[in-house]
Amino acid sequence: MMKLTFILGLICAVCSEGFGQHAAYFDSLVHQKTELPIAFDLRETGMLSPVRVQPSGGCWISASNASIESFWRKSGKEGIRLSDKNPLLYSGFDESRKSNGNHFMVTAVYSRRDGPLPYNPEMDTLPQKNPVLPAVLTDARYLPDSAELIKSVIRDFGGVYSMMYHSKNKGLDTITDIYYAPKKKINHVVCLVGWNDTLETQWGRGVWIAQNSLGTRYADGGFIYIPYQDELILTENACWPGWTDYNPNTQLYYYDTLGSQRSYGFDNPLSYGMVKYTA
Incomplete structure (x- = not known):
């Protein structure tokens, strides 16, 4: 198994941005109250791309791409594998962020059309000017801590990027592939691809099914089961x-x-700000 470096310094916020052709449809459906099944697994639908082996420190981009690919497959845009390494190397952020990142940075890189790039082992480590993209991302949705909402998105659209605490040395039950390592600090990202409300664990009932980015030899073919009782998921x-x-x-x-x-807000409907330019 490859040596892992986990993300640090994450920013908490809930907002939505975008102007794309699919977003209005997404927003209209995701807020409809529909009955959810007690269990659902995207692995059974064929709408997931293969489990990844993340570049060192690149869980944030691997989980993002896994989510994007599942959305695309669900809509009929199949067979596209996105590059994890190129946006990690050429994000444009400070050098310290080459192995640390988050969903805000993914949106920043992709909204300026520096990605997503198709996977190409011959080009992945090289800077690319005016790349030909498989599609142009136009929207991001940063979803609140709502199990019902997350389940609806997974069922109707695809996998969801979600942060957690992960340790390579503890937390995984190698018999059940249930992962639970209580901690107060987020350091890793996975792609949630399903749930099971009835699965019993020692912490209670119910688990999230998560696609990790540590290869297929890890846990259940690269998937772990996170108890609903996990404080950070x-x-x-x-x-x-x-x-x-x-x-x-x-x-x-x-x-x-x-x-x-990142974004800033105030508990007041009237706010002021200034952008200063140097002539």
């Missing part, structure tokens, strides 16, 4: 439900070459 969640076909003749206009990666 669902605290930070994301998906990217909007995209459009890539058109090389379109022009993206912007002045922030890095991209938005």
Whole structure:
């Protein structure tokens, strides 16, 4: 098994941004109250891409791409494997972030059209100028800590990026593949792909089914089962439900070459801010 480096310094927020053609449909369906099954598993639908082996420190990009690929497969856009290594190496962020990241950074990199890139072992470690993209992502949704909402998204659209605590040395029951390591600090990301409300664990009833990024030799073919009682799972969640076909003749206009990666708010409907430019 490869040596792992986990993400640190995550930002907590709940917001939604975007303007893509699929987002309105996503928003309209995801808020409808529908009866959910007691168990659901995307592995049984054929809508998941193969389990990944993340680049060192790259769980944030691997989990994001797993979620994006499952959304695409669910909508009929199949057979595309995205690069994990290239956006990790050329995110544009500070060097210290080359092995640490989050969903805000994924949105920043992809919204400026530096990805998502198709996997190409000959090009993955090289910078790419004006790359041809399999699709242009137009939307991000940062989802709240709502089990019902997360389940609806998984069932109707695809896997959900979700943060957790993970230790390579403890937490995994190698017989049941249940993972539970109580901790107060998030350091890892997985892609939630299902649930089982009836599965009993020593902590209670019910588990999330998560696609990890540590290869197929880890746990249940690369999947783990996280008890609902885990204190950190669902605290930070994301998906990217909007995209459009890539058109090389379109022009993206912007002045922030890095991209938005955090937001601020106040408990007041009237707020002020200033952006200062140097002439």
